[in-house]
Amino acid sequence: MSTLLKKRVVDPVLTNIARGFNNAAHVATKIFPIVPVAKEGGKIPQFTKEAFKIYNTERAIRARSNRINPENRTEIDFVLTEHDLEYPIDYREQEEDILPLKLHATTVVTDGISLRLEKLAADIAQNLATYPVGNKVTLAAGDKFTNTASNPFVIFDTAKEAVRSKIAQRPNVCIMGASSYNALKNHPAVHERIKYTERAIVTPELLRSLFDFDELYVGDSVYSTDADVFTDIWSDNVVIAYVPKANKDVPRSYYEPAFAYTLRKKNNPVVDTYSEAGKVEIIRNTDIFIPKVVGADAGYLINDTNA
Numbered sequence: 001m002s003t004l005l006k007k008r009v010v011d012p013v014l015t016n017i018a019r020g021f022n023n024a025a026h027v028a029t030k031i032f033p034i035v036p037v038a039k040e041g042g043k044i045p046q047f048t049k050e051a052f053k054i055y056n057t058e059r060a061i062r063a064r065s066n067r068i069n070p071e072n073r074t075e076i077d078f079v080l081t082e083h084d085l086e087y088p089i090d091y092r093e094q095e096e097d098i099l100p101l102k103l104h105a106t107t108v109v110t111d112g113i114s115l116r117l118e119k120l121a122a123d124i125a126q127n128l129a130t131y132p133v134g135n136k137v138t139l140a141a142g143d144k145f146t147n148t149a150s151n152p153f154v155i156f157d158t159a160k161e162a163v164r165s166k167i168a169q170r171p172n173v174c175i176m177g178a179s180s181y182n183a184l185k186n187h188p189a190v191h192e193r194i195k196y197t198e199r200a201i202v203t204p205e206l207l208r209s210l211f212d213f214d215e216l217y218v219g220d221s222v223y224s225t226d227a228d229v230f231t232d233i234w235s236d237n238v239v240i241a242y243v244p245k246a247n248k249d250v251p252r253s254y255y256e257p258a259f260a261y262t263l264r265k266k267n268n269p270v271v272d273t274y275s276e277a278g279k280v281e282i283i284r285n286t287d288i289f290i291p292k293v294v295g296a297d298a299g300y301l302i303n304d305t306n307a
Contacts, residue, residue, distance in 0.1 A: 028118045030217050031241045035264065082287075109271075110269070126234070166298075171298070221233045259298035270285075
């Protein structure tokens, strides 16, 4: 074992902080919920349409049972990717403020990987190629949310019905980009629906109720280039999806049909520390995951909502 490896120490306190960390601006795991997997590579079952077929179930006296001819189940390959970031703390900095500085370092490296996951998942969810025919639309000029004559309720109803007609489940989670949200909350059709209520201010919670979702989130996160140019991760798009309900007593499983999952290796993330040259302590966060669409029929993309 190398000298460097001997100096690496997994920090359970900082690891627990990283595992419990939640950046409120990051919403990707709401439609790509995290599922633990034992291996860094494998296969996910692609569920068939057997449950939706009408079978001949009547049986005459003494006749043989009506046997289903099972469909061949296809599988999706996955390979996890390791992500890590480290933060250096000089011994002179530690002498000033030890524990808060370590907590700060843990937050920075955890937030950095979380932002990377947000971008990876958002890029997949906002890609028209992710969705089959009938589960996506690029809004024409007359239908854009910034057009006050458009009817966003019809657009959402069409999207939800497209998903329901293919998986017999209504999509229950919605993520919209910040610019799409701003257009909707000022849209005359929305204000028309609430003018006789006591809710004068449009909020994400109000839109959730109006458009009939269990959960609705606004993608507020941004990223910057090295030149400090900031860009929205979630652009003027709306993603709706069916996401199985989480059970607090049972971990999620990729055997549950869904639009997408974030497959993460068990017992990750891990925060460890090691010394460099005796004067710098490194706080490092390692996570192993991949966001993966497992049922494209269970999602719908409303693309290019704003003019």
